[in-house]
Amino acid sequence: KRHRTAAASRRHEPLRSDASCHPTNPRPTSPPVKRAVFLDRDGTLVVEKNYLSRPEDVVLFPGAGAALRRLADAGFLLVIVTNQSGIGRGYYTLDDMHRVNARVVAEFARDGVRFEKIYFAPEHPDHPSRGRKPSPQFLFDARDELGVDLAQSYMVGDKLLDLECGWNAGVKSSFLVRTGYGAEVAAKSPEKISRAIIANTLSEVADHVLATAQ
Secondary structure, eight states, X not given: OOOOOOOOOOOOOOOOOSTTOOOOOOOOOOOOOBEXXXXXXXXXXXXXXXXXXXXXXXXXXXXXXXXXXXXXXXXXXXXXXXXXXXXXXXXXXXXXXXXXXXHHHHHHHTTTOOOSEEEEEOSOTTSOOSSOTTOOHHHHHHHHHHOBOGGGOEEEESSHHHHHHHHHHTOSEEEEESTTTHHHHHHHOTTTTTTSEEESSHHHHHHHHHHHOO
């Protein structure tokens, strides 16, 4: 569902110029609302490679950089939230993941895109984890650390657990992109994703966010 919020109107009264005027104390202004788009990494930002572990294997989806640049230009913070169970499974190391992340950041920087932060969960799925999606913990962390208003923010991913992460955190909308595993999820679990907005690409996500965000 699309939700529109009416912008609050403010009245401005001109100050009198005579010397007897005692100006009133100005009303305190609220800090601007920080909105974010939270993004899964593999299958959403970059082509799914089945436990991506080498920087040279990083491939961005066509148009992804331009789409994120539009969101950033509209004032959205861009935050990556990624499960990296390949570390817990022993397929690659923490340093390998950081090198891949550095390549992802560098590739998007070509389009003038900057990520505010990257949150990652390295644990094996069978082991306890503070932030592994669908846990909303990393989104709560972004709320506390970055001042993000989750109710005016969005979650984007290609798996059900990405959508659930956003819903559990109370975001405005969760998007399922048909890249990565998204098309398969949409076909096999339509009843589970009925609350999600389905998009073919990140460009479609940006179109929808910019058309509905106030």
